[in-house]
Amino acid sequence: MSYYINATAPVAPTPEQLYANTDFSKLSWVENQWANWYLWMGNPVLATGLMSFMLHEFVYFGRCVPWIIIDAMPYFRRWKLQPDKIPTPKEQWECTKQVLFSHFTIEAPLIGLFHPIAESIGMATWQVPFPSWKLMAPQIFLFFVFEDIFHYFSHQLLHQGVFYKHIHKIHHKYSAPFGLAAEYAHPAEVLILGTGTIAGPLLYSYFMRDLHIFTVYIWITLRLFQAIDAHSGYDFPWSLQHIIPFWSGAEHHDFHHMAFVNNFSTSFRWCDWLCGTDTRYRAYRKRMDEAKRQAKAKGMSLEEFRAFENKIKAEAEAEGLKAEAAVEASADGKKID
Ligand SMILES: [Zn+2]
Numbered sequence: 023m024s025y026y027i028n029a030t031a032p033v034a035p036t037p038e039q040l041y042a043n044t045d046f047s048k049l050s051w052v053e054n055q056w057a058n059w060y061l062w063m064g065n066p067v068l069a070t071g072l073m074s075f076m077l078h079e080f081v082y083f084g085r086c087v088p089w090i091i092i093d094a095m096p097y098f099r100r101w102k103l104q105p106d107k108i109p110t111p112k113e114q115w116e117c118t119k120q121v122l123f124s125h126f127t128i129e130a131p132l133i134g135l136f137h138p139i140a141e142s143i144g145m146a147t148w149q150v151p152f153p154s155w156k157l158m159a160p161q162i163f164l165f166f167v168f169e170d171i172f173h174y175f176s177h178q179l180l181h182q183g184v185f186y187k188h189i190h191k192i193h194h195k196y197s198a199p200f201g202l203a204a205e206y207a208h209p210a211e212v213l214i215l216g217t218g219t220i221a222g223p224l225l226y227s228y229f230m231r232d233l234h235i236f237t238v239y240i241w242i243t244l245r246l247f248q249a250i251d252a253h254s255g256y257d258f259p260w261s262l263q264h265i266i267p268f269w270s271g272a273e274h275h276d277f278h279h280m281a282f283v284n285n286f287s288t289s290f291r292w293c294d295w296l297c298g299t300d301t302r303y304r305a306y307r308k309r310m311d312e313a314k315r316q317a318k319a320k321g322m323s324l325e326e327f328r329a330f331e332n333k334i335k336a337e338a339e340a341e342g343l344k345a346e347a348a349v350e351a352s353a354d355g356k357k358i359d
């Protein structure tokens with residue numbers, strides 16, 4: 023089936039005309055709701071824009087809620103990567119306000135442009151049925167890989183002098199991140215790093231012409247889960263990185279926030295490993311594993327072990343603060359050792 027719309031049509035078809043040849047009895051429940059939404063809205067541009075905005079809000083804050091609850095329950099501290107740094111309700115509220123502000127001022131207008139852009143590059147929007155899983159799964163995997171590489175290099179750029187000082191520093195406000203902090207960033211950073219999420223589908227659709235926005239929604243949902251979970255600050259025994267060893271997860275990104283250096287990628291560990299930007303992280307992991315071994319051998323109490331661990335963390339953090347100061351100084355043309 024071709025999703026391509028005749029762009030030269032003099033008058034835009036009404037939603038009823040769009041679905042004139044659709045046999046609704048052959049559609050799944052979700053596909054029926056999808057078509058009903060476009061019919062009910064009566065304006066595909068608004069229908070896509072509003073649905074995209076709502077999806078982002080519901081998934082973002084919906085995914086953050088379990089982490090807020092977990093942060094409030096001391097039981098879960100045993101899996102917190104930096105257990106002494108629990109976000110206060112005030113911090114979480116400040117962060118929420120900032121994130122909402124950027125959603126309404128930057129993302130909402132851009133999302134409004136999404137339908138016209140999607141149609142101009144042949145991306146299906148209102149069309150039903152949806153593509154098969156066999157088509158969607160490899161597309162989503164490709165978007166994961168594209169975003170990871172894009173993010174890796176742009177994130178490194180954001181760690182350079184002026185870019186760090188004037189843009190990325192905001193995101194590094196929290197040395198022990200929490201779910202809500204995933205999108206806590208300067209508007210320019212939201213734009214730069216958001217490009218990595220959306221450019222993959224746009225380029226794919228432009229060249230391949232067989233992408234449905236429903237697939238993009240699944241991708242964005244997974245990407246939001248990835249970003250929020252990576253900022254959660256928790257590493258459970260059942261966390262994805264213990265099942266898929268090349269998955270980054272919270273344990274990888276938490277180090278970036280704590281130590282300022284290394285680990286620039288999002289979903290996968292490949293880029294940092296290949297480009298050698300995870301050497302300090304791996305040395306840190308080694309020290310932590312060694313600390314665990316020593317604690318066992320010496321029969322340390324939990325308190326003693328925590329104090330031992332905290333010493334190693336404090337060292338990594340102190341080195342990070344130095345590295346951050348050096349980056350900021352370089353923005354002013356200064357050099358510090
Ligand atoms: Zn960073």
Ligand SMILES: [Zn+2]
Pocket residue numbers: 193199204253275279
């Ligand atoms: Zn981060």
